[in-house]
Amino acid sequence: MNKTPSDDFYYALVAFLMQTKQHIVTVAVEHGLTGVQALTLLSLKSRDERSMTELCKQYDCDASNVTGIVDGLEQKGLVSRQPHPHDRRIKLIHLEEAGRTVQKKLIADIAGTSPDMFNGLADAEIEQLAALIQKMNP
Amino acid sequence: MNKTPSDDFYYALVAFLMQTKQHIVTVAVEHGLTGVQALTLLSLKSRDERSMTELCKQYDCDASNVTGIVDGLEQKGLVSRQPHPHDRRIKLIHLEEAGRTVQKKLIADIAGTSPDMFNGLADAEIEQLAALIQKMNP
DNA sequence: CTAGATATTTGACACTGTCAAGCATTAATC
DNA sequence: GATTAATGCTTGACAGTGTCAAATATCTAG
Numbered sequence: 001m002n003k004t005p006s007d008d009f010y011y012a013l014v015a016f017l018m019q020t021k022q023h024i025v026t027v028a029v030e031h032g033l034t035g036v037q038a039l040t041l042l043s044l045k046s047r048d049e050r051s052m053t054e055l056c057k058q059y060d061c062d063a064s065n066v067t068g069i070v071d072g073l074e075q076k077g078l079v080s081r082q083p084h085p086h087d088r089r090i091k092l093i094h095l096e097e098a099g100r101t102v103q104k105k106l107i108a109d110i111a112g113t114s115p116d117m118f119n120g121l122a123d124a125e126i127e128q129l130a131a132l133i134q135k136m137n138p
Numbered sequence: 139m140n141k142t143p144s145d146d147f148y149y150a151l152v153a154f155l156m157q158t159k160q161h162i163v164t165v166a167v168e169h170g171l172t173g174v175q176a177l178t179l180l181s182l183k184s185r186d187e188r189s190m191t192e193l194c195k196q197y198d199c200d201a202s203n204v205t206g207i208v209d210g211l212e213q214k215g216l217v218s219r220q221p222h223p224h225d226r227r228i229k230l231i232h233l234e235e236a237g238r239t240v241q242k243k244l245i246a247d248i249a250g251t252s253p254d255m256f257n258g259l260a261d262a263e264i265e266q267l268a269a270l271i272q273k274m275n276p
Numbered sequence: 277c278t279a280g281a282t283a284t285t286t287g288a289c290a291c292t293g294t295c296a297a298g299c300a301t302t303a304a305t306c
Numbered sequence: 307g308a309t310t311a312a313t314g315c316t317t318g319a320c321a322g323t324g325t326c327a328a329a330t331a332t333c334t335a336g
Contacts, residue, residue, distance in 0.1 A: 012275040012276075014177050016271050018181070034322060042152045059157060089332045129271075130144070132270070133154050133267075174293095202295085202315085227315070278335100280334080282331100284329105285328105286330100288325105292323070293321085295320085297318090298315105300313100302312080
């Protein structure tokens with residue numbers, strides 16, 4: 001990174017992080033999920049079968065952490081552990097149909113019940129923000 | 139919110155949230171703070187003396203939560219509880235000089251050691267992102 | 277084939293966050 | 307002005323989250 005944003009940016013960034021996370025957690029609990037379970041479910045794309053390790057590398061957390069989270073999602077039937085075709089050590093996390101359904105509900109609720117989430121931004125600016133965040137995490 | 143971003147935006151948003159939070163936590167631990175202590179310290183502007191309640195409303199968390207976090211920061215001498223001039227129930231959280239110093243170090247480390255935080259964004263785009271996030275949390 | 281590396285899991289333990297209850301202080305009602 | 311209600315903060319109990327060290331199973335390199 002060449003450019004260093006101002007201190008004010010970091011105040012705002014932290015506020016944005018905490019507010020957004022809290023909002024997602026609140027919606028998650030209404031759907032019978034814990035906060036991290038919802039965040040993990042939301043991070044899974046339909047096709048994309050990632051291994052436990054890939055997931056924990058992406059979030060820079062301990063592998064044992066992922067075990068517990070996936071356990072919870074698997075018990076609810078939202079994801080399943082699939083064997084890797086060429087490496088029996090690896091377990092691929094597969095998003096089940098039920099998981100996709102819950103995921104869609106979560107997204108709808110997060111978007112729908114968050115009049116304040118993008119508070120102060122015009123539609124065009126929301127699109128800009130969405131584009132930038134997607135560019136960082138393609 | 140009139141505009142509803144695509145599902146892909148939410149995958150990216152969640153990834154951004156988790157990565158950024160993890161990155162801040164990592165830097166925090168290097169400075170002897172817990173993750174939430176660092177986030178709270180980072181959210182305090184120099185002048186701005188907010189009450190416990192204001193802080194917990196901003197993050198939509200329980201008041202008792204803030205008590206513990208401020209306890210930790212106060213023990214380290216980074217913030218202090220000041221009496222409100224007109225209401226003796228209220229305690230205002232004051233950022234001490236030492237707290238401001240640590241805050242600046244945190245920001246420098248977060249910015250400096252995060253070549254990946256804004257990965258894929260050009261300088262102009264980082265400025266755009268910073269402006270949008272600041273606009274949401276003025 | 278053996279030694280080392282990798283993927284995941286388990287159990288122990290600290291940190292985080294919520295809830296219910298309690299104390300002190302202020303505001304509202306009579 | 308006295309009583310009741312509301313607000314701000316703290317405490318203690320308890321679920322959730324995250325890390326570490328150790329263990330197992332499997333793969334890779336020499």
